[in-house]
Amino acid sequence: MPVFENTEKMYEVLGGLFRGLMADPEVLKSAMAAKITILFNITEPAGQIWLSHEKGDVICGPSSLKADVTMTLSGDSCHNFWLKKLSLPIAIATRKIKTQGPIQKVLKLLPLLKPAHEAYPEIAKKYNLPM
Amino acid sequence: MSYIDLNVELSPEHEALKKETHKFARDVLRPASLELDKLSDPEDVIKSPLYWNTMKKGYELGYHSIFIPDTWGGMGLDPIGTHIVLEELAWGSADFAVALGVACFPAFFASMMPNDRMITEIIEPFCANTDATFIGCWGITEPDHGSDTLCPGTAAFTDPAISCQVTARLEGDEWVICGQKSSWVSNGTVATHAMVFLTIDPAMGMAGGGIGIVPLNIPGVRRARPLDKIGQRALNQGEIFFDNARIPRDYMLVDPESYEGIVDLTLATANASMGAMFTGVARAAFEAALAYSKERIQGGKPLFEHQHIKHKLFNMFTKVEAARSLSRAALNYNLCNTPPLTHYSIASKVFATQTAFEVADAAVQIFGGIGLSKEYPIEKFFRDARASLIEDGANDTLMITGAHALASY
Numbered sequence: 116m117p118v119f120e121n122t123e124k125m126y127e128v129l130g131g132l133f134r135g136l137m138a139d140p141e142v143l144k145s146a147m148a149a150k151i152t153i154l155f156n157i158t159e160p161a162g163q164i165w166l167s168h169e170k171g172d173v174i175c176g177p178s179s180l181k182a183d184v185t186m187t188l189s190g191d192s193c194h195n196f197w198l199k200k201l202s203l204p205i206a207i208a209t210r211k212i213k214t215q216g217p218i219q220k221v222l223k224l225l226p227l228l229k230p231a232h233e234a235y236p237e238i239a240k241k242y243n244l245p246m
Numbered sequence: 247m248s249y250i251d252l253n254v255e256l257s258p259e260h261e262a263l264k265k266e267t268h269k270f271a272r273d274v275l276r277p278a279s280l281e282l283d284k285l286s287d288p289e290d291v292i293k294s295p296l297y298w299n300t301m302k303k304g305y306e307l308g309y310h311s312i313f314i315p316d317t318w319g320g321m322g323l324d325p326i327g328t329h330i331v332l333e334e335l336a337w338g339s340a341d342f343a344v345a346l347g348v349a350c351f352p353a354f355f356a357s358m359m360p361n362d363r364m365i366t367e368i369i370e371p372f373c374a375n376t377d378a379t380f381i382g383c384w385g386i387t388e389p390d391h392g393s394d395t396l397c398p399g400t401a402a403f404t405d406p407a408i409s410c411q412v413t414a415r416l417e418g419d420e421w422v423i424c425g426q427k428s429s430w431v432s433n434g435t436v437a438t439h440a441m442v443f444l445t446i447d448p449a450m451g452m453a454g455g456g457i458g459i460v461p462l463n464i465p466g467v468r469r470a471r472p473l474d475k476i477g478q479r480a481l482n483q484g485e486i487f488f489d490n491a492r493i494p495r496d497y498m499l500v501d502p503e504s505y506e507g508i509v510d511l512t513l514a515t516a517n518a519s520m521g522a523m524f525t526g527v528a529r530a531a532f533e534a535a536l537a538y539s540k541e542r543i544q545g546g547k548p549l550f551e552h553q554h555i556k557h558k559l560f561n562m563f564t565k566v567e568a569a570r571s572l573s574r575a576a577l578n579y580n581l582c583n584t585p586p587l588t589h590y591s592i593a594s595k596v597f598a599t600q601t602a603f604e605v606a607d608a609a610v611q612i613f614g615g616i617g618l619s620k621e622y623p624i625e626k627f628f629r630d631a632r633a634s635l636i637e638d639g640a641n642d643t644l645m646i647t648g649a650h651a652l653a654s655y
Contacts, residue, residue, distance in 0.1 A: 149317075169456040204358045206499070207584045208507025214584045217324050220358050221584075226365075 118194040118244055121230055122160040126175035128242050129155075129164055132235055133195065137171040142230050146171055149227055151220050154182035159189045184216030184224065187190060197235035249529065253326070254572070258607055263323075264330045267309075271338025274303050276623070279339035282480040283626055288472035292436050292482055300342060300480075301378035309335065310381075311373045313354040313515075319373030320357070325581035329522045329574045336526035340630040341480035343523050344637075348432040352382040352441040352459045355555060363496045368439070368459060383437035385427040385460075385486055392428070393445065393643035395452065398510040399588075399650055402452070402637045409448035412488060414456055419460060419495045423466070423488040429473045430637075435484035438462055439599040440654070442488075443509070447502045457500035458493055477629030478637075482626060491654040507585070513639070513647075514586035520638045521573030521594030524631065528569055528602040532562045535609035538622070542614075555612060562605045563646030592648035596641045602631035 119125035124208060135141045147168050155164040165174040165182070174180070188196070192211045195201040203225065206212035214221050248268060251261075260376065278300040283290050291297050304310060312331055314320025322534035335343035337398070353372035356364040372380045386395050388411050395410065397403050412425030423444060432442075440460045447454030460467070470485035500508045536559055539549040549555045576594035606628040610617040617624045635641050 132252070153619075158278055204508060204511075205504040208500075208504035210507070210512065210585055212584075216582060217579045219322055219324065220314045223317045223322075225357075225360050226317055 117159050117190050119160055119190040122162040124242075125157065125162055125193075126164070127162055127237060128244070129193065129197075130175040132231060132238055133164065133166055133173040135234060135238075136230050137166075137173060137182055142227075145227055149223060151183045151224060152180055153224065154180075154185045155187055155193065156187040156191055157193055158187070159191065162190075182216070184214065184220050186221075187213040187215075188211070194239070196244065197231060198239065199232050200217045249566075249570075252567075253574075255357050256326070262331055263327055264334060267331050268332035268337070270303070270307060270309075271334050271336075272352030274300060275342045279341045280623055280626065282341075284620070285479070287485060288474050288479065289481070291480055292472060298378060299481065301345070301381075304342065304346045304374070305378045305650065306376050310349045310375070310378075311353070312347060313350050314357050314369070314373055318353075318357055318360075323570045325578040327517075329577050329579065332519055332522035333526040333529070333570070333573075336523035337530045338526075338636070339480065340523060340527050341478040341616075343526070344481050347519055347523075348384050349378075349382045349437075351384045352439045355441055355457065356459060359499045361496055362468045363494070364459075364499075372439075373582065376411055380437065381433055381437045381439070383431050383433035383440045383486075385412075385431045385434070385440045385442040385511055386587040387430050387548045389426060389428055391452075392430070393640045396509070396513050396644065397641045397647040398453075398506045398513065400647055400650055403506060406449050407450045409454060410443070410445045412442065412444050413448075414444040414446050414458060414498070416495070416538065417492075420492045421456075421495065421498050423458070423491045423493065427471065427486045427488075429485045430483055432481055432483050434482065434486055435469045435472050436482045440486060442486075446505075450502055453506040454502045455500075455505040456498050456502065456510070457505070458498045460488075460491060460493050460497070462486070464491055464493070472513065474564055475633065477626070477631070477633035498539055500578045508517065511584065511586060514580045514588040514591040516638055517588070517591035517595035517644070518572055518573065518577035520634065521569070521591065521598040524595075524598040524602040524634050525566065525569040525573050525628055527631055527634070528562075528566045528598065528605040531602070531606040531609040531624065531631070532559070532566050534624055534627070535559065535562065535612045538613055549612065558608055558612060562608050565605055569598040573598050584655050587651070589648035589651035592639075592644045595638065596645055596648075598630065599634040599637075599641060602627075603635060606631040 153166045157176050165178045285291050311320035337486050353369050356368040387638050391410050393565025414421045414423050440459050444456045446456040466489045468487040473483045542549045573594040576590040609624050613624050
């Protein structure tokens, strides 16, 4: 049984996580300065979440944006990644995450994602997701 | 002399990067490596102010941080920029190109797993270093394990009867490391920090490994004398011994769960980089032979005017261009996709190093007798290229590993 019962629930939880982050002026400033548009291409449940560096937009669902970095992973891997139960290199090594985009940009994302790691456990608790 | 880039989408920044790196390679790396090559004792190389001034200059210009994102103060290059820099550095000196590339390894790996301790103790200080007082090395091979450490995905890698000798065991909050790494550890006797590939669970065979960052000034670490070898003599290499050396728990970046996959990623990155670098060595040999062929008169006319020499030079030119095309494509793809297609990196390494060897060999032949002397750098290119057929995995063994991927085609 996947952590996220359907796409809508996943958009609500993960979309909420990113929108909350982008509301923080410091995070928004860093995200825009990095000039990286990220696409999380998620399976089980299927969905797409885009983080655009242009205005710090968070888009849940298909978009015509051009991704600099695409990360393909399952909803469960996504959940475990934000809970810091799954590190990026280990996820890559064990084929749980596939990335497309220059590795320098992928690595550049890691410090930017730190606030999301910090915020996610509370959100997971709020939605009663397995910890 | 530069080359015509067939990539019509190269940016002005790439062109500037190529020009700047070429200048450094021509004015600093090439003369230094030729001078250091004359020293008969490799211990004298690392005692030489020339060696240290050259390394420092590389650090001042940031080449030591080639694989690290600019977030941490690294060069922050895209894959094409990385290829351009590696080719140019090795055009000047394969020795220093490898030394600067390997210096980056501990911090590069740490940047993939940037916990707070790695950031403040490894990544940031390494990137900020400008006087070559923070040097990394890559300790993987051992006296009884060479190219077989680089065969992830094959049955041998998970055979419980075969495991590496340098071990790590967890005691409280520390990893305790014992064993010996081989004399082929690049930067081995000058490095301050090692990225060490270790055996944690021998029951898993070679796959039961871990990767730890080991500061080399801790108790229990000892270094041997630098290795005396045929080529790349300015590249320091030497054994490292660990006798109950202790590192913090946080310094173990990879455990057996993901070791095989990370070895695969490492191989894909390292072999793709070797492909780029030895395209540079092949080009250096070709350019030297071309220039000489226009100066040297034989049979009443320049060598270049002899049909057989023209034929030989064009063959060399074609091989260099083919090596660049394959190595750029492989490096670009594998620095843009994970998991990588490692067999393309292997193909790039095997092809580019073989090309460097064949082109350097042909260049010696064009130079004739003087090519065998130390009056021209050709004989050094030849020796450097010969070493590359074994360095970073012997080509024969790498091809067996690469061929495993072809089974599923």
